[in-house]
Amino acid sequence: MTRWATLRWLDGTRLARRDGDEYVVYARSGVADLFHQLPGMSEGIGRVPVAEADHAPLSPTPSRVICVGLNYADHIAEMGRERPTHPTLFTKFASTLAGAYDDLPLPDVSAHVDWEAELALVIGAPAYRLSPADALGAIGGYTVANDVSMRDWQRRTTQWLAGKAFDATTPLGPELVTPDEVDHARDLAVTCLLDGVVRQLGRTSDLVFAPADIVSYVSQFTRLEPGDVLLTGTPGGVGAATDDGLVAGQVLETHVEGIGVCRNFVVADLAATTVEEAS
Template sequence: MRLVTFRGEGGTRAGRVDGESVTPLDAPDVGTLLAAGPDWRERAAAAAGRPVPLAELDLAPVVPHPSKIICVGLNYTPHIAETGLDTPEYPTLFAKFARSLVGPSDPIMLPEASAAMDWEAELAVVVGRTVRGADRGEARAAIAGYTVANDVSARDFQRRTTQWLQGKTFDSTTPLGPALVTGDEVADAADLEVTCAVDGEVMQRGRTSTMLFPPEEIVAYVSGIVTLDPGDVLLTGTPAGIGDSRVPPVRLRPGHLVTTEIEGLGVLRNRCSK
């Protein structure tokens, strides 16, 4: 199953993707659908409204208002190597806030304050049920599905202190979507290709199978710290190829088109703007 959140008159609406069309659901967005109860999948499957063409829809972030966005840094060995940092024993966690999110074709708003904006293609996990203190099996069962994200980062702000948050959550900088895809469609995202291109030039290419901490381990670990709620989003780290590690460093500029793609999950195409 594939679910989207799309914009229309008066707000947003969740929808079920059926090929090239979308069937509207009785929920204002995918996060609200998940939070309404554990039977969200059955309710989504049973919807029989009038379909609308997918190509005509203005897609919002697939989960527009998650209560938590928790991110993992340093989760692909080649990326750890390019940063020169040590391999972590535990997941390296930081957070974003919902105002950082944009839709799959919305502009990335480069902040005036930063001169070092960078791309990071990432697999995102969406939580489908309340989970606390889970083992890996319980964590896997709590995952509603997967989607595509780009953890666009202000490297200059990120390095001001040892804490990364200030470089990671500028408003309107984090594309998320286009759809929530349930695990049965993508073998639980165990081995998917992840790419990021800037103006058509591929900058990153990796596979989710090379993660140091796979999605279910991340969910289990985080749930031992804080209760995860339906609609919460976890970003799982980026493969090698960031602009900051190139010589000289490459920065995002107004007009750049950032194309983020994960095999089986979809594509984000976001133009950088001021």
């Protein structure tokens, strides 16, 4: 039973292993290094209390961030869509990722910012054109994400990218949990709370496409590498179904049972504030 994190540390990021109420910090840059034969893992370079750790995005610089939309039956229904026969995919950039406890800035160019609690997985071994059975072995571990979405930008065209790819809007972490600890996330509760009120509650057993199915499908067209991140979809209860959205001052919490919690304070657009101060 092992849990790993990526922490901000001095002049960069470092891999850390959970040891009770502390993290042991290693001379490696993040969780992707777990899956490579690299030096620097024989002993730690420091320790930090868990309560004082500064979490970077769990996989800070993945080559690929690939997400599945419309993957829970209740979410498909609330959006008025048909059950898909293949995974509905879109991509993000590494710059969209944020730490599990980072402030979440509301882009002032968007009028409708929405939440999407998700189970995420990190690839642990190269995966190319794998069957679902073989794809299971390529999953290095599981974590928590929230696919915070700018709905007005998402709806401008039939392509979702613009509404999903704003910088620093996808909390990822705080820890990577090994597959054996959570039975490959076969039946875990996924919950989103806004100011302590439950807005989403689903179970990973209700996924239309399970993690191994997703990895297998994606691996048919791109070679997945260790450290790549896949988001598996969100259950019903998104703000898009009720025209609700995030506002500054709220606290967004994303829970995945047995894995952890992202807790993000919603703030005004930091870039816009900087521009106003400069003028």
